[in-house]
Amino acid sequence: MKGLVVTGTDTGIGKTVVAAGLVAALGGRYWKPVQAGLAEATDSATVATLAPGALIHPEAYRLTTPCSPHHAAALDGVTIDPARLALPAGAAPLVVEGAGGVLVPLREDWLFAEAMAMWGLPVVLVARTALGTINHTLLAIEALRARGVTVAGVAFVGDANPESERVIGAISGVARLGRLPWLAPLDSASLRAAMAAHFDLAGLA
Ligand SMILES: Nc1ncnc2c1ncn2[C@@H]1O[C@H](COP(=O)(O)OP(=O)(O)OP(=O)(O)O)[C@@H](O)[C@H]1O
Ligand SMILES: [Mg+2]
Numbered sequence: 001m002k003g004l005v006v007t008g009t010d011t012g013i014g015k016t017v018v019a020a021g022l023v024a025a026l027g028g029r030y031w032k033p034v035q036a037g038l039a040e041a042t043d044s045a046t047v048a049t050l051a052p053g054a055l056i057h058p059e060a061y062r063l064t065t066p067c068s069p070h071h072a073a074a075l076d077g078v079t080i081d082p083a084r085l086a087l088p089a090g091a092a093p094l095v096v097e098g099a100g101g102v103l104v105p106l107r108e109d110w111l112f113a114e115a116m117a118m119w120g121l122p123v124v125l126v127a128r129t130a131l132g133t134i135n136h137t138l139l140a141i142e143a144l145r146a147r148g149v150t151v152a153g154v155a156f157v158g159d160a161n162p163e164s165e166r167v168i169g170a171i172s173g174v175a176r177l178g179r180l181p182w183l184a185p186l187d188s189a190s191l192r193a194a195m196a197a198h199f200d201l202a203g204l205a
Pocket of ligand 2: 016018
């Protein structure tokens with residue numbers, strides 16, 4: 001497997017945690033192409049903690065403000081250039097983490113889903129299990145498919161919601177990769193154990 005993109009139905013739903021779990025489980029590399037917000041721990045720093053030893057490529061853009069990348073870039077006086085977002089080379093599978101969700105603008109005229117189409121990697125969609133997830137997940141799948149992006153699977157995060165997790169797959173035809181329960185503590189050991197126990201990644205290979 002060359003790699004995959006981890007995106008989500010929303011911001012703050014567990015993309016970084018799932019990405020770290022995938023990096024550890026697949027022996028992969030991690031890349032956050034556009035980091036918006038530098039005051040808190042960056043996603044790359046979080047993955048370094050949760051997937052120790054993994055190769056982490058530097059971000060192409062490190063933007064100061066935690067907001068939509070198109071706006072964060074403007075506030076820093078830069079324009080995001082697709083040519084600078086070429087996938088970093090390497091042997092191990094590359095796990096690319098998006099910013100926010102599928103239709104987040106990198107520029108006013110260029111959405112994250114279009115970057116995913118440019119990369120040509122399959123996408124893992126991170127979705128919450130709480131009420132509302134059926135709508136948000138199916139919307140994201142439609143938006144990805146409309147741009148020619150392959151959706152390799154859905155990774156749920158949160159308490160079990162068997163009917164929502166089932167019906168999303170039944171309607172969309174997208175595989176359920178697994179569900180990451182809320183982990184306390186959340187560390188590299190608990191994440192690795194939860195990925196092994198709750199995810200089937202055979203379909204990604
Ligand atoms: N399975 C989990 N168990 C415990 N805490 C979790 C879990 N998943 C996510 N979290 C916590 O929820 C918060 C948001 O998760 P995360 O940073 O992975 O979201 P994100 O979708 O990557 O956000 P962003 O859009 O900012 O990149 C973090 O504080 C993270 O530690
Ligand atoms: Mg993140």
